[in-house]
Ligand SMILES: Cc1ncc(COP(=O)(O)O)c(C=O)c1O
């Protein structure tokens with residue numbers, strides 16, 4: 001990924017920064033849209049994964065819709081040119097202000113996460129003399145077999161409406177003149193690599209789809225969310241996720257009516273491999289039990305390893321393949337003991353000023369950066 005031209009360019013940049021390889025991003029988008037088009041599936045990009053302006057503008061140009069989780073994401077999506085008819089808005093805690101902003105934009109759908117929220121959207125739409133399009137986000141109680149902290153579709157999770165509330169939900173919809181039910185929505189978790197999980201989701205969606213049809217609701221949309229994972233261990237040899245295999249599962253196992261639209265909300269799978277966090281070694285500290293590489297990037301720039309014990313491949317891109325290697329705990333400068341990107345990482349013998357790449361950082365990296373310790377906002381570089 002890092003040829004000599006790029007390395008020369010990096011030498012002149014102040015670190016740390018996010019590097020986005022826009023070719024990788026384009027290849028990923030092409031692979032996704034080609035596979036989705038084959039099945040006539042609609043993909044909305046989950047903006048929460050990365051709302052860097054250059055990245056989202058490329059995604060918009062690829063023709064995807066936007067899946068938003070806050071009023072500001074909805075506004076940003078519209079501002080960068082996503083057609084409001086392709087914007088959906090999920091989230092367990094939509095404020096009145098956020099709902100009103102989305103109503104003003106006439107977005108495609110509110111993915112509603114509680115009975116109470118249905119009532120609030122009905123009232124706010126009524127005040128504006130509008131009919132809001134809604135999809136019911138149902139908690140399907142399907143185990144995503146991913147990290148506990150990024151599972152969203154189990155009964156213990158706060159997301160979506162529980163199945164035992166669906167009768168009340170159907171009654172509320174019948175009594176809400178300012179709502180139009182367009183579909184049902186699911187999202188069971190993130191970084192899912194076992195496709196059987198999606199098969200189980202399809203079985204559940206079919207069951208709940210039928211439940212609504214039996215009660216006289218004609219669903220235009222089945223939205224199965226996102227969650228498709230990437231290979232954090234092999235960013236160079238398994239760069240583009242197998243979108244074809246992923247969509248095929250839904251084509252095979254989801255029962256859909258001829259005019260019905262199938263919607264997806266992919267985030268990580270589209271952007272993760274195109275981004276790396278680039279930093280410099282500030283100090284090498286050799287201890288009795290441990291050697292530390294102290295970087296100029298920390299948990300304030302990339303929080304995933306500290307928050308989820310997530311693995312990211314770490315490379316010394318200044319040294320390349322040299323014979324002598326050492327084991328290091330690769331840490332940041334932040335005043336927290338958990339500020340560690342990886343323990344006992346095998347790297348070439350490293351020195352002050354070497355450039356270190358932390359790979360597969362294009363999703364939930366830059367967007368989760370913080371200003372803790374009064375750190376500067378992290379910059380971006382593109383090629
Ligand atoms: C409702 C919803 N849709 C889509 C996504 C995108 O997930 P991912 O980045 O795993 O594809 C998320 C995040 O997990 C989400 O909460």
Ligand SMILES: N[C@@H](CCCC[NH3+])C(=O)O
Nearest residue numbers: 048150190191304363364
């Ligand atoms: N932020 C998480 C994913 C959460 C997805 C949003 N529900 C991660 O870095 O893996």
